[in-house]
Amino acid sequence: MVNKIFQAEPNSFIQDVDWVLYSVDPVIFTFYRDELCVLLIKRSSPPYKGLWSLPGGRVDKKACANLEQALLAKLKSKTGIENIFFEQLATYGGSDMDPRGWSVATAYLALVHESELDINRLESEEPIRWWRLSEIGGDKPLAFWHEKMIRDAFVRLRDKSLYTDLPVNFMPNTFTYPMLKQAFEKILGTSISRQSFARRMDAAGIFEDTGERETGRNRPSPVYRRIHRGGSYVFPGIIKPK
Amino acid sequence: MVNKIFQAEPNSFIQDVDWVLYSVDPVIFTFYRDELCVLLIKRSSPPYKGLWSLPGGRVDKKACANLEQALLAKLKSKTGIENIFFEQLATYGGSDMDPRGWSVATAYLALVHESELDINRLESEEPIRWWRLSEIGGDKPLAFWHEKMIRDAFVRLRDKSLYTDLPVNFMPNTFTYPMLKQAFEKILGTSISRQSFARRMDAAGIFEDTGERETGRNRPSPVYRRIHRGGSYVFPGIIKPK
DNA sequence: ATAATAGTGTCTTTCAGACATTATGAT
DNA sequence: ATCATAATGTCTGAAAGACACTATTAT
Structure with a gap:
């Protein structure tokens, strides 16, 4: 249980104001039907209920010792994937990202062969499916700053594919x-x-x-x-x- | 004032367990006396009191709307620098980084000409000075994961300097x-x-x-x-x- | 035999590294 | 005049793009 103000070491105080909300958000790309696609989940609860979003979210601090473990746990729980290539992309944050408060999110670029994820066999509470990259960014908004994260992930993928x-x-x-x-x-x-x-x-x-x-x-x-x-x-x- | 559990939207609960401690940490490089150097501050309070550290720290959520503003504010308050090149490097985090709790830190790579920072004229509460990169990583430990951040920042600088x-x-x-x-x-x-x-x-x-x-x-x-x-x-x- | 695709060899272009020669300013 | 350093031009080598020609399999 975290106290509002506590003293971990002498003269070392922490206040509510020092905490932020934190998420890890994987941008999972694959080639599905010969098209570059990204995996999205439809949100079943607020905020942004009903909007599509990256299969990420809050970190289970008890179960995960670091960011990489947090990402792997999120991938496992949301998509069932256990073997996947990924690299850290960038971190986003501010007061306007999540209506619940000042928040920070680290996006990861992840690449898989489509056979690694059997969406049909996946028993997910929320609808989950591949979206063609060309379908992202029109009149259909995504939750949080996920659209920007996907754009940035694609730019990283494209730039690094040159060399x-x-x-x-x-x-x-x-x-x-x-x-x-x-x-x-x-x-x-x-x-x-x-x-x-x-x-x-x-x-x-x-x-x-x-x-x-x-x-x-x-x-x-x-x-x-x-x-x-x-x-x-x-x-x-x-x-x-x- | 943040409540331990509050309801920002219907059915949207946040718990203590969802918060993490968050910092931004600039790795500021310069050429000082013809040597590549990094700017460090000696910590005057726990944790890691007395150890040298990057001139970063917690984000003032009221004053800063996003990560970039948070970094600029930190640079201004700790070093007085207002004009500086920087780019986001990487984000680190876990249960072992800060003894006060599960924490996350985003490191930035920043490059300046030494004339942009007049250390002598800077009225800092803590000792602050340039360290040659060759002096980092010996028997003198740095606070938090700052040594790894500096190593990663140098690798980024070296790799990108090739092209x-x-x-x-x-x-x-x-x-x-x-x-x-x-x-x-x-x-x-x-x-x-x-x-x-x-x-x-x-x-x-x-x-x-x-x-x-x-x-x-x-x-x-x-x-x-x-x-x-x-x-x-x-x-x-x-x-x-x- | 034909269609479709894969493999081999060669020429061109771009750009970095190396080196010789010439140019310029301080002493 | 000498020295140190800068500028110019040329040659070499690495690696990508383009193209002609040959090879292999299914029909």
Whole structure:
């Protein structure tokens, strides 16, 4: 039980005025039906009841020792996801973000393959679903500052996709270069030549050929796997925007 | 006055358990006596009384509407600085950061020319001074997680100095290429050829020749000025580490 | 055989690093 | 005149973009 004013050490006072409301808010992107999508939950209680929002919220201070644990717990409870790539994006806050008081929220950029989340099998109290990024930001407002967080997350994703392998976190365990290339192209909004792309990926030395081949109508593509899960590769040059 | 449990909107309850302690902590770097330095204040009250710390702290919720205002207010009150470049670095938090309770802190990376801060003229209650970066992280612990924040801030500064003009924020209004080159070199820990450096800066088109010339013992260097204050330039290529 | 897609090789462009040569100002 | 440093020009190397040509699989 927290007292309004208490003394943790001699001469060390804390007052009500020193506390803020705090949330962690993951911006979870995936490619769903070949479109870049973000996961949103419809709020069932005030404030912003009925509006769509990021699957985040308050931290369980007893259960979580730090921010990373708080985020993982939130992902587990709201989406069921346990294995996911994420990185801290930015922290937002002020008097106008939450009508309940001066509040602070840390947004995380998270990337998954859609198979990691079976929305239909998820027993959620609130409606939850993927929204195409193009659907965000029109006349349908989101709760809190979540729309800005999603915009900022996309900018981070797009900028880092020019010089890192960030989009491989959208791939399943094994994948082909055409699949990965398409992810880069959708994120960057440009087309990339097949040859340049393969050369860039081969030179990175971060993928290994599984020996398998795609099955399809045409010449099959080799199936690759990441050599090291986790971590991030920085390419020596950037993709040049046209 | 904040109640322990109150109802801001129907069915919207907030409990003590939802609050955290919150601080903003600027990592202020400068070149002082040709060395990269960070500004620290000696704490005069618990916790961590007597340890050196970043010039940050709790947010005055009444006076500050958002995080940026909170940071600017903190910079003004602790250091007197009003004009400074800064960007948000990262947010840290957990149960072990502050003995007074579960707390969250947002660190900012801030860069200034040393002339912006006259420490001697500053009437501060606590001792305040520049510390060489090489002095941080030995047997002298810092308060809270400030040592990690400083490390992370330096990594951000070093990484971004490879492909942006971030170090120009260390310069006074007018400066020479040799001055700026030295800043890049100290940050990156490498030497840069004078010719490559000048070509890179000229091509960026972000500086203008003031027409003035340095006075010194040798052939004088042109004195430049940033064309646009604020903003950040991203070079087309990166400085190649040797 | 044809269509569709993948792989290989080569040329061009961009930009950083290195170095030689020339220029300028203080002493 | 000498020294220290700045400016200019040229060559090299790394890596991306573009394109022609060849290879492979399904139909």
